[in-house]
Amino acid sequence: DIQMTQSPSTLSASVGDRVTITCRASQSISSWLAWYQQKPGKAPKLLIYKASSLESGVPSRFSGSGSGTEFTLTISSLQPDDFATYYCQHRWTFGQGTKVEIK
Amino acid sequence: EVQLVESGGVVVQPGGSLRLSCAASGFTFDDYTMHWVRQAPGKGLEWVSLISWDGGSTYYADSVKGRFTISRDNSKNSLYLQMNSLRTEDTALYYCAKDSRSGTTVTDSFDYWGQGTLVTVSS
Numbered sequence: 001d002i003q004m005t006q007s008p009s010t011l012s013a014s015v016g017d018r019v020t021i022t023c024r025a026s027q028s029i030s031s032w033l034a035w036y037q038q039k040p041g042k043a044p045k046l047l048i049y050k051a052s053s054l055e056s057g058v059p060s061r062f063s064g065s066g067s068g069t070e071f072t073l074t075i076s077s078l079q080p081d082d083f084a085t086y087y088c089q090h091r092w093t094f095g096q097g098t099k100v101e102i103k
Numbered sequence: 104e105v106q107l108v109e110s111g112g113v114v115v116q117p118g119g120s121l122r123l124s125c126a127a128s129g130f131t132f133d134d135y136t137m138h139w140v141r142q143a144p145g146k147g148l149e150w151v152s153l154i155s156w157d158g159g160s161t162y163y164a165d166s167v168k169g170r171f172t173i174s175r176d177n178s179k180n181s182l183y184l185q186m187n188s189l190r191t192e193d194t195a196l197y198y199c200a201k202d203s204r205s206g207t208t209v210t211d212s213f214d215y216w217g218q219g220t221l222v223t224v225s226s
Contacts, residue, residue, distance in 0.1 A: 034212035036148075043198060043216035044148065050211065091210050092150040092164070 002026050004088055006095035012103040019075040021098045023088035028068045035064055035073045036087045038097075044087065048073065075100075105129040105215045107199045112220030119189050123220055125182040125199030130215075133157070133177040136202040138213060139184050141195035151197070152184065155208050162208070167193075189224045196221050 003026040031051040036044040048064035088095040111123040196219040203214040
């Protein structure tokens with residue numbers, strides 16, 4: 001089974017910061033990777049699919065890149081609404097999550 | 104507007120059984136593979152099961168294989184999860200999620216999620 005590993009587990013940042021979260025696959029997954037945002041008490045929300053395609057309605061400050069085994073989710077300028085937990089996903093496997101906290 | 108509404112979550116004793124339901128609307132239900140994904144309190148997301156658009160294919164996580172059964176009724180736009188031999192480690196919020204691609208079980212992403220139904224397994 002393919003394992004998905006996110007880093008860091010927790011990230012402290014300020015409004016306006018550029019934030020990068022990494023997801024690594026245990027073997028090549030081409031571009032079959034998605035990213036989700038989850039706020040406390042809410043369902044996950046799809047942000048990025050196929051590694052770099054922005055889901056409709058998602059702000060353009062979110063972007064995804066990578067292929068093969070290494071992927072990144074970048075928030076170009078962190079906004080107050082972006083403090084949340086982010087998950088990567090390949091097929092039926094999720095990463096363990098990255099919590100973005102206020103610094 | 105796509106809506107997924109789960110129901111059926113309760114407190115149940117270890118070894119007990121439970122059936123979860125998910126009512127879908129706002130899209131052509133019988134075109135899409137559907138999933139159950141769970142989240143234990145304070146933990147990450149864990150995929151549980153999927154069923155193909157026509158009900159002909161089902162897959163399960165190893166942690167629930169042989170205990171859980173996924174099904175659907177396309178005439179009622181509904182998804183189900185029959186949960187038997189429940190364990191304390193099955194305690195979680197169970198989400199119903201729609202696959203983003205039609206006509207395939209090769210999952211790309213989950214584009215719509217319900218709000219979840221809480222299952223607590225405790226004596």
